[in-house]
Amino acid sequence: MSTQALTYLFVGLSFALYIGIAIWSRAKSTSDFYIAGKGVNPIANGMATAADWMSAASFISMAGLIAFMGKDGSVYLMGWTGGYVLLALLLAPYLRKFGQFTVPDFIGTRYYSKAARLVAVVCLIFVSFTYVAGQMRGVGIVFSRFLEVDINVGVIIGMAIVFFYAVLGGMKGITYTQVAQYCVLIFAYLVPAIFISILMTGNPVPQLGFGDTLVDSSTYLLDKLDQVTTELGFLAYTESSKSTIDIFCITAALMFGTAGLPHVIVRFFTVPTVQDARKSAGYALIFIALLYTTAPAVGAFARMNFIDSIQDTQYSSSPSWFKNWEGIGLIAWNDKNNDGIIHYSVGNTFEDNRPQFIDATGDHGQRLTSNTSDTSNQNEVYIDKDIMVLANPEIAKLPGWVIALVAAGGLAAALSTAAGLLLVISSSISHDLLKKTFKPNISEKQELFYARCAAAVAIVIAGLFGIFPPGFVAQVVAFAFGLAAATIFPALFLGIFSKSMNKEGAIAGMVTGLVFTSSYIIYYKFLNPAFDNASFWIGSISPEGIGFIGMLMNFFIAIIISRFYPKPPKVVSDMVTLIRQP
Amino acid sequence: MKITPSQSYWKSNLRILMALLAVWFLASFGFGILWSDALDEIQIGGFKLGFWFAQQGSIYIFVLLIFIYIILMNRLDKKYQEEVSQDLDKK
Incomplete structure (x- = not known):
């Protein structure tokens, strides 16, 4: 079978599985819809959390970023895993004990204030939509490259699938599909990583392989990579270019942001007990670590293979993956010295660095662009970092079924995260805005109906983001984490650990964090x-x-301001006492 | 005033949190960032140690920390339940 037929088969089978699970686990009540009836086994919840968390960015983009950033890429690895320690130790058990449906629920009740609840809802919706936009782009890339359909058709198919199981099944449907999606995505990530690790180092464990020697040589892979990157004019792979303080702050913002992301926190509301909430945070991190410790190995392998397979080769005899990705515009070759040979080194290929392709081909058959060539350096290759994981199996010449598997895995990662986000958006609208703020008299059945409508509307908006991708997706990701760290995390942390924190302090803190962080960005x-x-x-x-x-400013302002206002009422401090007990 | 079981539970909880978060900070911000370059002088196999902590070691330690937390807290929960039931017996 051809690679494309295999891809249709794998993607089709995985989609059929998700739909089957959705029909089996329909939501019957608001509790089912919002938090899966609190009946999820901690290991299953760990898998669901891992799939929820690991998005198209983790699966498709992260290893590629690391491949080109080298040691600087560590900020993502530590930031996006270390946040789970904070989540498990500082938030998850207490919020589970509190036992409501949403994150704004906690903030609204703990700070006895509708204003605080609304600030939380605004932050939550902003953070979640930012994220969803990225997922839909991921779905589009996978469809257009591997199934050769139009990006828009791909996005619409993705929307239809998510629509089906999110609207029908709510949190319950999403949870069990995410368990299946985790299995698909981790398998799809590990198989090519193991193959490539064996091919390059002879070591079947990628985590050890990238610290091993190259096959038929006594040189360590990382030493070789340091040497090759330095020769091409880059900084050595294992050295960092960013200042220590910046690395420190980025890592911290990602960690505290992770711990404050509503779609992750809400996963811990779905398990039966506080003990299960702790346990499922542990399982979630194991399942996440499996991918996150493999990613830096994949990054190092990919950089090595990428340089090896194109450097100083004739364009006419360059590998087929190079031309395939050029075909959809994510690779460009700008033959600066007209010798027909590909030269890759440090520096921008074009002056504005994003290729604008024109409808013409050059002497060697390469696609031409209307960009001005950047003549300050010799680099002739433009590559979109997002494609490294998807291209890696082809670069390493792995069999067609592995490539098909990676396509199904990328879709699983994007769809599972999109569904989780759409659910928190819809529940914050139907539950926090309607039921708890503007229309308190609606029945449970009506609330469930509104939740489904909100999910449907959110899916359509997310789809539009995929079809008309806003140019600023990459920039706003910093926004999502920065805001979660500067607003949601401190409000939750102080709500649990400081009994004297009152609504004035918390709101002042959240607004300070929000205004300061957003103005800077x-x-x-x-x-x-x-x-x-x-x-x-x-x-x-x-x-x-x-x-x-x-976040630091939020803490500081919240603590100062809270001194000038009365302590929270007794009901609230009793509630805090209660959530602190097991 | 006598310390109630829930007060001593909360105190022990905070002590556990502080110890574990100190290790969390050391493994990531310490070994992975602040002293990473110094640790890079040491090479084990193909890995420079600072680089290894930043891209591998810190993640393993995070996983370990959560499981140590689970074990310690389950033990603390059990002790708390016993103390509460003893308190009730006295009354």
């Missing part, structure tokens, strides 16, 4: 992108890391 990412480099940043902290400073 908007200034550097949107208003003045030309200043977005280390020499202009305040205290050399990048917009990616500023959420950490926003």
Whole structure:
């Protein structure tokens, strides 16, 4: 069978599985719809949390980013796993004990204030939509490259699948599909990683393989990679280019942001007991670590293979993957010295660095662009970092079924995260906005109906993001984590660990975090992108890391302001006492 | 005033949290970032140690920390339940 036929088969089978599970686990009550009736086994919840968490960004983009960032890529690895320690120790058990449906529920009740609940809802919707937009782009890329359908058709198929199991099954349907999606995605990630590890180092464990020697040589892979990257003019692979303070802040912003992401927190509301909430955080991190410890190995293998297979080869005899990805515009070759040979080194290929393809081909058959060539360096290759994981099996010449498997895995990662996010968006609208704020008299049945409508509307909006991708997706990801760290995390943490924290303090803190973090990011990412480099940043902290400073300011302001206002009422301090007990 | 079981439970809980978070900080921000370059002088197999902590070691330690937390807290929960039932017996 051809690779494409295999891809149709794998993707089709996995979609049939998700639909089957959705029919089997329909939601019958609001409790089923919001939190799966609190009946999920901790191991299953661990898998669901892992699938929920590991998005198209983790599956498709992360290893590629690491491949080109080297040691600087560690911020993602530590940031997106270390947050689980905070979540497990500081938030999950207490929020589970509190036992409501949503994150704004906790903030609204703990700070006895509708205003606090609304601030939380606004942050939550913003953070979640930012994320969803990225997932839909991932779905589009996989469909257009592997199934050769139009990106828009791909997005619509993805929407239809998510629509089916999210609207029908709610949290219950989503949870059990996510368990299946985790299995698909982890298998799809590990199989090619193991193959490539064996091919390159002879070691079947990728985590050990990338610290091993290359096959038929006594040179360590990482030493070789350091040597090759230095020769091409890059910084050595295992050295970092960012300042220590910036790395510190980015890692911290990602960690605290992870712990404050509503779609992850809400997963811990679905298990039966507090003990199960702790346990499922542990399982979730094991399942996540399986991918996150493999990713840096994949990154190192990919960088090595990428350089090996194209450097100084004739374009006419370049590997087919190079031309395939060029075909959909994610690779470009700009023959600066007209010798027909591919030269890859440090520097931008084009002056504005994003290729604008024109409808013409050059002397060697390469696609031409309307960009101005950047003549300050010799680099002729433009590559979109997002494609490394998807291209890796082809670069390493693995069999067609592995490539098909990776396509199904990428879709599983994107769809599972999209579904989880759509659910928190819909529940915050039907539960926090309607039931708890504007229309308290609706019955449970009506609330369930509104929840389904909200999910449907959210899916359509997410789909539109996929079809008309806003150019700023990459920039707003920093926003999502920064805001979660600077607003949601401190409000939750202080709500549990400080009995004297009152609504005035919490709201002042959240607003400070929100305003400070968003102004900094908007200034550097949107208003003045030309200043977005280390020499202009305040205290050399990048917009990616500023959420950490926003969080510290939130804590500081919240604690100061709370001193000037009365303590919270007794009902609230009793509630805090209660959630602190097992 | 006598310390109630829930007060001593909360105190022990905080002590556990502090110890575990200290290790969390050391493994990631310490070995992986602040002292990473210094640790890179040491090479074990193909890995420079600071690089290994940043891309592998810290993640293994995170997993370990959560499981140690689960064990310690389950033990603490049990002790708390016993103390509460003893308190009730006295009354």
